[in-house]
Amino acid sequence: MFTYYQILEIDEKASAREIKRAYKRMAKKYHPDVSNHENAEEYFKLIITAYNNLSNETQRELYDAWLFQERSTTKKKRAPLPKNYQPAYSNASKKREDREVMRWGMVSVIGFFFLVITFIGVNNYLKDKKVEEQIAYEYSFLQKAQRAAQLNDYVTAFQILESVEYDMQYLYTQHRKLYDSLHSVLKNTSLQLFEDKEYTSLHYLLTELRDSSNNVLTEQMLWQLALSQFNIQEYNNSAKTFRSLITKNKWNYDAYAAYSEVYSSGLNSPEKAIDILTEGVLVTTEEYTTTYGAAYAVILNGEDIPNTHFNLYYLRARLLLKLDRHKEVIRDLNWALRLRPNNEKLHHILGNVYSEIGEKDKACESWVEAERLGHIPSSTMLYKFCAGPNS
Numbered sequence: 001m002f003t004y005y006q007i008l009e010i011d012e013k014a015s016a017r018e019i020k021r022a023y024k025r026m027a028k029k030y031h032p033d034v035s036n037h038e039n040a041e042e043y044f045k046l047i048i049t050a051y052n053n054l055s056n057e058t059q060r061e062l063y064d065a066w067l068f069q070e071r072s073t074t075k076k077k078r079a080p081l082p083k084n085y086q087p088a089y090s091n092a093s094k095k096r097e098d099r100e101v102m103r104w105g106m107v108s109v110i111g112f113f114f115l116v117i118t119f120i121g122v123n124n125y126l127k128d129k130k131v132e133e134q135i136a137y138e139y140s141f142l143q144k145a146q147r148a149a150q151l152n153d154y155v156t157a158f159q160i161l162e163s164v165e166y167d168m169q170y171l172y173t174q175h176r177k178l179y180d181s182l183h184s185v186l187k188n189t190s191l192q193l194f195e196d197k198e199y200t201s202l203h204y205l206l207t208e209l210r211d212s213s214n215n216v217l218t219e220q221m222l223w224q225l226a227l228s229q230f231n232i233q234e235y236n237n238s239a240k241t242f243r244s245l246i247t248k249n250k251w252n253y254d255a256y257a258a259y260s261e262v263y264s265s266g267l268n269s270p271e272k273a274i275d276i277l278t279e280g281v282l283v284t285t286e287e288y289t290t291t292y293g294a295a296y297a298v299i300l301n302g303e304d305i306p307n308t309h310f311n312l313y314y315l316r317a318r319l320l321l322k323l324d325r326h327k328e329v330i331r332d333l334n335w336a337l338r339l340r341p342n343n344e345k346l347h348h349i350l351g352n353v354y355s356e357i358g359e360k361d362k363a364c365e366s367w368v369e370a371e372r373l374g375h376i377p378s379s380t381m382l383y384k385f386c387a388g389p390n391s
Contacts (some may be wrong), residue, residue, distance in 0.1 A: 004050035012064075016055065022165035023051040062174050066135060084368070138164070138171040142178055149182050154205070157182055158213050183216070188298060190221045199228035207237065210244065219249060226258065241291045246279075251287070253308035256280030257315055277316040284309045302339040310339045314346070321349075326357050344373035351381060360385065 005012045008022040029035065030043040053059045095192065141164045148157040161179045168175045186209075193202040206225040209216050217225070222245045229238035242259035245252060256276055265271035288296035317332035333350045337343065351366030364386035370378035 004054050007046050007050040008054070014054075019051065019054050023047065023055070027051075054189050058174075058177070062139075062171070065171060065174065135170050138168055138175070142171060142174060145178060145182075149185075154182065155208050155212050158209065158216050162213060175234045186216070187218065187221065190224055194224040194228065197231075199231045202228045202230060203237070204233060207241075210241070219245060219252065219303060219316055222248065223255070226255075226262075230258075230262055230266060233266070235262055238262050238266070248341070250283055253280055253284070253306075253312060256283075257308070257311050260315060260319075264319060270322060274316055274319050274323075277319070280312045281316065284312065297338075300338070302341060310336055313339070317349075321353065326353055329353050342373060342377070344370045344375035347373065348375050348378045348381075351378065355381075355385065 003012075004173065005014070008014075008019065010018055010022045014022070026047045028124055030037065030040050030047060032041045032044055036044075053063055088229065093149040124240035140161055145157045148154075148160065158179075161175065161182070165175065165179075190202060191208060195206070202224060206217060206221055206228075210222070210225070222241055226238050226245060229235075229241060239259065239262045242255055242262060244289075245255045246259065249255075256279060260273035260276040262273075263269040263276065285296075288300060292299055313332045313336040317329050317336065320326075320329045330350065330353055333353070335347055337346050340346065343370070347366045347370035351363045351370060354360070354363035354366060364382065367378040367381045367386065371382060
């Protein structure tokens, strides 16, 4: 059999420039309008087919994979070629040239990304019919996925690729490259829609993908989807997406904070928002126990704790305060101050809470600390409630 490389009379490691140069040379030589060869038209078609396949990087990779497999399956069956063997386009006899090339004449230019099928069903170069059938089967799905992607039907494209992932025996590398390429396009599209505030479009695109595929959406895409749904007041859908995000990664503390906001401000359910924050707090406790042991509260260094942990306690304290659950507010504020002892705003709020429940001394202590840290409103509270002969 002749390969596309032999048709263009180039090495299999030829560069893109060399392929183009060879195509121009061979096309000029066998163009039907200028060549007197009786099979010039068939040769010319083969030259075009060879160039179309080798000039496209993806098609060339597929062809090389097929070529390698074909050689592997027929290697033991082939007799060695004479040392002076040359392809039909070189010094072989005209009769042999005509006979061999006519076998290629059945192949025509089909279009982009159409490589393996041009061999299957139109010639008998593949000796192993099972290999032939398997490659045809695998490639048909890659082709369908490619066509769907070209129509921006990402859902169908990913469904096809996921459905045949474990069936790929010969074109697995090409399958992964196509999948990764589509995934990269999807990530860029999602980011662009999010940055352009095209929240409705992003909602429909990613929701359909999430509901139809297991692992297509990354954490970043789920985050973009949840915020987009929140911005278009699809609060229940936003809550569902944040739950998916937490299920995917329970250590994503920002997700708990944003998830709670959906219920507190979107669905007007502060109790549910508190439950979500409590869920996040329990995960932080699990992390502390794993890192520091059961006595983490004694040895914990607040400077080592990220703001994402601190925010959970602070946000829960704010919601608890709206519900007048003062003791729980004090609990959360004290722990938040354990993590961020120099936060003057926390000291001020803690003083206000103590004042509301009548614990004046503790309120004044908190305001004093806040004032020491530079919090001006706390100075006013001290003057009003903690100074003078009646204080």
